Amino acid sequence: xxxxxxxxxxxxxxxxxxxxxxxxxxxxxxxxxxxxxxxxxxxxxxxxxxxxxxxxxxxxxxxxxxxxxxxxxxxxxxxxxxxxxxxxxxxxxxxxxxxxxxxxxxxxxxxxxxxxxxxxxxxxxxxxxxxxxxxxxxxxxx
Amino acid sequence: xxxxxxxxxxxxxxxxxxxxxxxxxxxxxxxxxxxxxxxxxxxxxxxxxxxxxxxxxxxxxxxxxxxxxxxxxxxxxxxxxxxxxxxxxxxxxxxxxxxxxxxxxxxxxxxxxxxxxxxxxxxxxxxxxxxxxxxxxxxxxx
DNA sequence: AATAGTGTTACTTATTCAGTAACATATGCT
DNA sequence: AGCATATGTTACTGAATAAGTAACACTATT
Numbered sequence: 487x488x489x490x491x492x493x494x495x496x497x498x499x500x501x502x503x504x505x506x507x508x509x510x511x512x513x514x515x516x517x518x519x520x521x522x523x524x525x526x527x528x529x530x531x532x533x534x535x536x537x538x539x540x541x542x543x544x545x546x547x548x549x550x551x552x553x554x555x556x557x558x559x560x561x562x563x564x565x566x567x568x569x570x571x572x573x574x575x576x577x578x579x580x581x582x583x584x585x586x587x588x589x590x591x592x593x594x595x596x597x598x599x600x601x602x603x604x605x606x607x608x609x610x611x612x613x614x615x616x617x618x619x620x621x622x623x624x625x626x627x628x
Numbered sequence: 629x630x631x632x633x634x635x636x637x638x639x640x641x642x643x644x645x646x647x648x649x650x651x652x653x654x655x656x657x658x659x660x661x662x663x664x665x666x667x668x669x670x671x672x673x674x675x676x677x678x679x680x681x682x683x684x685x686x687x688x689x690x691x692x693x694x695x696x697x698x699x700x701x702x703x704x705x706x707x708x709x710x711x712x713x714x715x716x717x718x719x720x721x722x723x724x725x726x727x728x729x730x731x732x733x734x735x736x737x738x739x740x741x742x743x744x745x746x747x748x749x750x751x752x753x754x755x756x757x758x759x760x761x762x763x764x765x766x767x768x769x770x
Numbered sequence: 771a772a773t774a775g776t777g778t779t780a781c782t783t784a785t786t787c788a789g790t791a792a793c794a795t796a797t798g799c800t
Numbered sequence: 801a802g803c804a805t806a807t808g809t810t811a812c813t814g815a816a817t818a819a820g821t822a823a824c825a826c827t828a829t830t
Contacts, residue, residue: 489631489717489786489787489816489817489818490717490786490787490788491717491718491719491720491787491788492787492788493716493717494716494717494718494719494733494734494737495719495788497733497737498719498723498729498730498733498737501729501733501736502729505729510806512805512806512807513806513807514806518724518727519723519724519727519729519730520719520723520724520730521719521721521722521723521724521730522719522720522721522788522789523788523789523790523791525789525790525791525808525809526788526789526790528807528808528809529788529808529809531807531808532807532808532809535808542806542807542808543796543797543806543807544795544796544797544805544806544807544808545795545796545797545798545804545805545806545807546796546797546798546799546803546804546805546806547797547798547799547805547806548796548797548798548805548806548807549806549807550807561740561741561744573715573748574635574636575631575632575633575635575636576633576636577633577636577637577640577662577663577664578633578664578784578785578818578819578820579663579664579819580663581640581661581662581663582660582661582662582663585660585661587640587643587644587647587661587764588640588661588662588663590764591636591639591640591643591764592636594643594760594763594764595636595639595640595760597763598703598755598759598760598763599703599752599755601751601754601755602703602747602748602749602751602752602755603748604751605744605747605748605750605751606715606744606745606747606748607744608747609743609744609746609747610741610744612743613740613741613743613744617740618736618737618740621736621739621740622729622732622733622736631785631786631787631817631818632817632818632819633818633819634818634819652775654774654775654776655775655776656775664819664820665819665820665821665822667777667778667820667821667822668819668820668821670776670777670778671777671778671819673776673777674776674777674778684775684776684777685775685776685827685828686774686775686776686777686826686827686828687773687774687775687776687826687827687828687829688772688773688774688775688827688828688829688830689774689775689828689829689830690774690775690776690827690828690829691775691776692776720787720788720789720815720816721788771830772829772830773828773829773830774827774828774829774830775826775827775828775829776825776826776827776828777824777825777826777827778823778824778825778826779822779823779824779825780821780822780823781820781821781822781823782819782820782821782822783818783819783820783821784817784818784819784820785816785817785818785819786815786816786817786818787814787815787816787817788813788814788815788816789812789813789814789815790811790812790813790814791810791811791812791813792809792810792811792812793808793809793810794807794808794809794810795806795807795808795809796805796806796807796808797804797805797806797807798803798804798805798806799802799803799804799805800801800802800803800804
């Protein structure tokens, strides 16, 4: 499990790019909206690019664009692009391997929580960026 | 979202207590199996006690016991006892409130991911400690 | 009284992630 | 060609959080 804010920032980045379509958006402009450093945005954009969600144009007049329509991008796509897998962190140090419980507990935890993780991911996969953009406009404060 | 190992350790603690029933188990013995400091175990036991999952006997011959049968303890009970709520971390600094996206993105993220979080918790609630103990014995390495 | 436990606090250490600066590289414009 | 403006990436710093640790007041049993 990870404690990063990358998923939230990645969504913010993609929402910004989507709203500016079809013009490419620079990391500087995105960073201003996110309220962070442009390099942080570029780092995440790099991950989104590797995952095939965005494209980038270098040089003057360049910036980031969506690689496909918001309808075709799910929150699961975004999540997997920027977060480490595994919602649940196991022990920091290995349990006592001489103890029957210590030797087997981690496997049992993995097995027993697998379904819950799967449910989380599956549900994320059922929501698209398009839907989120709609949400963004729906309850918009003036 | 949290990155702690407390959920895994809490499960380990409860599994150990369950296996030793009906005798109370000391934090020292549990700590040996978990491979950590007894105070860490007591800290988590304190949370499990507040949640009504365990009881404790102070003094000589004391230790921790389950407050109810493993069949009546779900992984959700354990999770809620020791973890902060919220699977998804939002931005570290508040987005630009002068930007329409920045102003509304966090609410949109919360709304859009609520279902996935719910699915995770609901599924955790469907698995009991008893089931996990069974798993622990099933695939037990010798 | 002595012993063996919990409960809790305060502090230290480890880890992880975001913030930052710097720079090589790519592109478009004049 | 040369300049301006982008990305991509690296290496480092700083902040936040959680686990590890020591200490000790308190409680129960013998």
